[in-house]
Amino acid sequence: MHFSGKMVGTMLTYTKLGMNINYLIFKNTKSYSIFVGF
Numbered sequence: 001m002h003f004s005g006k007m008v009g010t011m012l013t014y015t016k017l018g019m020n021i022n023y024l025i026f027k028n029t030k031s032y033s034i035f036v037g038f
Helices: 005-037
Strands: none
16 A cells, blocks of 8 residues: 555654553553552
8 A cells, every 4th residue: 555655644643642642541540540559
């Protein structure tokens, strides 16, 4: 398949955003579980 440069850039941007969001959710979940643990 052929991807245009713009499409690849968009995919990379969304991937970065998704990773950041997942990281934030993971951090919040971890701190929340620690809070509940206490």
